Amino acid sequence: MFRFFRDNLRYLRLQKTLSGTKDKEPAATPVKLEKSLNQNIITIMEKFRNSSDFLKREITVGGHAVALLADEGMVDLQIMTEMIFEPLINCGLGGDALAEEVYTYLEETIPIGIDVNDVYDTDSVFSFIMSGFVVILIDGLEKGIAVGAQGFSFRSISEPSSEINLRGSREGFTEPIRINLTMIRRRIKSPQMKFELFKLGKVSSTDVCMVYMNDRVSDRLVREVRQRLRGIDLDIILESGYIQPYLQGKPWSLFSDVGTTERPDTLCAKISEGRIGILVDGTPFALIVPYFFNENFQSIDDYCHKPYFATFIRWIKYISFFMTILLPGVYVAVGTFHPELFPHALLFNIAAAEETTPLPLVLEALVIHFIYEVMHEAGLRLPRPVGHAVSIVGGLVIGDAAVTAGLIGAPMVMVVALTAISSFVVPSLYESVSILRFAFIIIGGMSGLYGITLGLAFLSVNMTKLNHFGAPYLAPISPFSPKAMKDVLIRARWGKISRQDSRVQNFKGTDMDK
């Protein structure tokens, strides 16, 4: 018998581990609306205590007290007045009408919006008010009506600041999730496009939407992402970055297998390849899973240019990526341990420049890169005009004064400048690249090219280890899928790309159902 209990306990524990979520506390039972309007208002007012934006207006319709409840900032007051308030006051119901008749009049006669819902408990009342609804409660009825009258102000649709393209749409996501969903729906008018809405965040109740194409996405991927979203145990979600770690495979990896985009066209392209997009209310940044390394080097522009030019640009991006992480480290390694590798003329120039500087090459590189990162951060956070000034002052100080003062060699300034410019070619990898650059400088300064090579070996394993949602991060490069390479190192012409099935589950090495 004990074995029975033990086995069952073990099974339960296993289930818990597999689901990856802790047992949650049972949710409090919602308070039902009562017949007495006064009682209902007292209960609701209790919830809105000290909330100055809460609106309450009581009127009499057909001899019954009717209360209109809303949140001032969330509703359009004009809609509220013209479409709800006026018709209520001017209704033709006599003073002896039944409460049920007032309700039917409200539901059928008033020219209110399409978004009308019945409410039966105070929690729903609260939730609807917070979502921009006007809730109408009638004395003598145990239910109310929630009418959509959203009218909060928000930032208009504008060009995304982090993904600027030469061609393609100028629209970027904005903060309200509904508008973002519309932008996607407008681009892919397919019944297979699905929007699954979740309310996440115990306190914030943030709308989070999972977007995918039913006929293209792997069922297993949908199940896993859905399970992970449901497992998020946060109080407040203000940005998609809050839920990103819950979707990432290896939190300690240098690279992220969850992508972000501000562009609806990019997200639509990814969704059509069998990926899942995740939109969070209140942020223009959507998440994409699964996300591959090579996608950091692709942009919408690639598909608008001629294939040869797109391929050329892509190679520039790959070279820039390697240059930005390796150039300072290799320069330090070669200069410190293997100077014989430089051609003689170059070696003499470098030696002459470095002879006048007081710091060893590795320290010089670390200091100047640290200063560069400080300037970059300052330029980013400060107001734009001041940011430009910082850049100019920084450029002058590092580029000219430091060399003239003999603190830093001129070749090192050139290395830093090249590295800095290269790092902006692939902005989505900036985080990883900054850390790797410092790491390779230190490694190169300590153990030369041996350390750099070993560092690269470590990095390759670190990247290949990322295999979240059954999709290898380095696919289709490793494991190698020759057919999918038509859009990796080169960008083949549309005829060739469109002929292949570009769904992610078709890459070699993926462990997803088709």
Next chain:
Amino acid sequence: MEKNRINTVQLMILLFLSRLFNALTYIPGMGSTVSGTAMLFSNLIGAGVLLLLFLPLVVMANRYPERSIVMNLRAGFHGIGSFGSIFYYLFLILLAAQTLAQFQFFMSNAIYPDAAVWVTILPMLLVAVYAAHAGIEGIARAGFLIFIAFCIAFAFIILSSVQNVEMYNVVPLGHKAVQEIMQGVYAVVSRGAELVLFCLLLPYAGKGTGTAAAGFTLLSFSVQEIIGFFILTVLGSFSYSQTFPFFSLASMSEISVFQRMDALYMGIWVFVAFIRLSLLLLLAADIIKFILPDRKSGEHHRFSLAVTVLLVLAAALPACYNMKALSVSYQLLFSGVPVLVLGVLIPAGVLLKMEWNKKKNKERI
């Protein structure tokens, strides 16, 4: 693809990179009387022999898919089989130690003459452990990237050496040509530790093991021949006095941007040593589950990789500090006996025994 699986190309590349470790330290004379010209023929015949030796292994892989030699050994011989797996474990430990020591020997002789032993071997061992911990998929995928890097670097070195080729260095075969060639063939086969690795990698590989074996042989033969040809024609008799002739070749070749190419050679060397070492560590740690299985799960012990690493380090250190020990370990591992016994005779014997058992069972039914 399921987890912990590799495809045909990945298997081929892993074996090739492991073999490359020996190919990069290729010495035409091999400390014997084999001439460079004879070695070119030896490579060709050696590749054919190697392909033949792969045959029983491929048959075993097809008849008993996804089972390593250790699994088959236990299935065929029960108690003795478990005892046999110890030999495979020891072979892997010694090979890993020898790899580490040989790597250190090159680094301290050619690149960093003043570096302490631990400065060279400890970082390498740590990164290899990290890769072994990542599993076969991680190693195989990293292996593919390294293979591409090798191809580029190799092309650079070879193309920049073309200008130094002197065909008069190709001397005709002497009167003992046949003997020399046969000696060379034996050297090629006896260094074929990949036969053993192939037997142990089978559980991770799916179909196409025969293609992988053929591809590996062809690829390694081609690279070996190219290295051999360039060493012979560029360095000539000078190569006999060089400890690392291919490194010397890389040092001599130059293009306008780089003064020398030896950094590229070092890069390849580090990458190849890393893949070989991590693969050996992974496979050795894998065998522990057959020797000392975890009582609860029957799978890996939590410390199987740590124990393996410690053993490798303990075996490598004497060879790192003592040149004679390194030489003895090389002669012991590549005398031909371990490779032929563990990579050919035992698998062939196991295959015969299992076939016999199968026949007997059928007759019983």
